[in-house]
Amino acid sequence: MSASTISVRVARKTVEATDICSFELVDPSGKPLPPFSAGSHVDVTLPGGITRQYSLCNDPCENHRYLIGVLKDAATRGGSKAMHERVNEGDVLEISVPKNHFALAHHATRSLLLAGGIGITPILCMAERLAIANSDFEMHYASRSRDRMAFHDRILTSAFASKVHLHFDDGPAEQKLRLDELLATPEEGVHLYVCGPKGFMDAVLGTARAKGWPESQLHYEFFAAAPVKSVDDESFQVKLASSGRIVVIAKDKSVTDALREAGVEIPTSCEQGVCGTCLTRVLEGEPDHKDLYLSPDEQAANEQFTPCCSRSKSPMLVLDL
Numbered sequence: 001m002s003a004s005t006i007s008v009r010v011a012r013k014t015v016e017a018t019d020i021c022s023f024e025l026v027d028p029s030g031k032p033l034p035p036f037s038a039g040s041h042v043d044v045t046l047p048g049g050i051t052r053q054y055s056l057c058n059d060p061c062e063n064h065r066y067l068i069g070v071l072k073d074a075a076t077r078g079g080s081k082a083m084h085e086r087v088n089e090g091d092v093l094e095i096s097v098p099k100n101h102f103a104l105a106h107h108a109t110r111s112l113l114l115a116g117g118i119g120i121t122p123i124l125c126m127a128e129r130l131a132i133a134n135s136d137f138e139m140h141y142a143s144r145s146r147d148r149m150a151f152h153d154r155i156l157t158s159a160f161a162s163k164v165h166l167h168f169d170d171g172p173a174e175q176k177l178r179l180d181e182l183l184a185t186p187e188e189g190v191h192l193y194v195c196g197p198k199g200f201m202d203a204v205l206g207t208a209r210a211k212g213w214p215e216s217q218l219h220y221e222f223f224a225a226a227p228v229k230s231v232d233d234e235s236f237q238v239k240l241a242s243s244g245r246i247v248v249i250a251k252d253k254s255v256t257d258a259l260r261e262a263g264v265e266i267p268t269s270c271e272q273g274v275c276g277t278c279l280t281r282v283l284e285g286e287p288d289h290k291d292l293y294l295s296p297d298e299q300a301a302n303e304q305f306t307p308c309c310s311r312s313k314s315p316m317l318v319l320d321l
């Protein structure tokens, strides 16, 4: 166990909605857990050794527990299935200390929180925080149906219930989320936060960008990426700036895998381009970005890339390694 890893016990496992369970994680000896801020996630090492990221969805003032919500999703690579089927109350799990790649902008004058499906987890934590800080915010939570909406009762009995709008895909037209109206006029100081399935995120971010929202006011966290391998993937070379060594990246291998085989370890977590753990500086060459972590502006700058999934448009990339 590394210094950034802790053991936690599953104190409670609760069915929150169809295919969604929450897991309450506590220190096995009852000690306080490391603090976290709204938008944080932990890396959970699952039975079988795979690692997955789950956002913390309890009030960040709490230090006696972490609460995560997990959607059992047949389309994912098995992590959520393992959590649902193989992790039970009393089990001890290894997790990372909380990390935050989706933090609130504390200078915001107003916050607009948008959650789709299981994307409610970090958004709920943000709502708790903003409510405690007495900050101006509005939250929209969209779900396919009532039975798939996790934390419904908690939200409607919360101190911030009046700031929440619920939207159901199978509900009447008048309660549907109208992004065109909601995002019609970007205002200085108003920050937008969105988390959910990729289609939802694309719709929200696409609408916001079309309406002229500046990137600096858009905050987002993807849960999982669609497979990014393409038949057009070509081999290319990576040069390590510190030694001048060149490693060939075969067309069917990720940069992180090829470098690992060459004895160069880059820390990874999601291996899907969503978490940013593997972010590496690019000194020369043009990356072919396939991640969902960097903003369009950051991708266009070509100063860094995610070697777990991204590739190269130029024959060689020189990396700050």
Ligand code: FES
Pocket (backbone or CB within 6 Å): 267, 268, 269, 270, 271, 272, 273, 274, 275, 276, 277, 278, 279, 291, 293, 306, 307, 308, 309
């Ligand atoms: Fe998560 Fe590369 S490991 S973005």
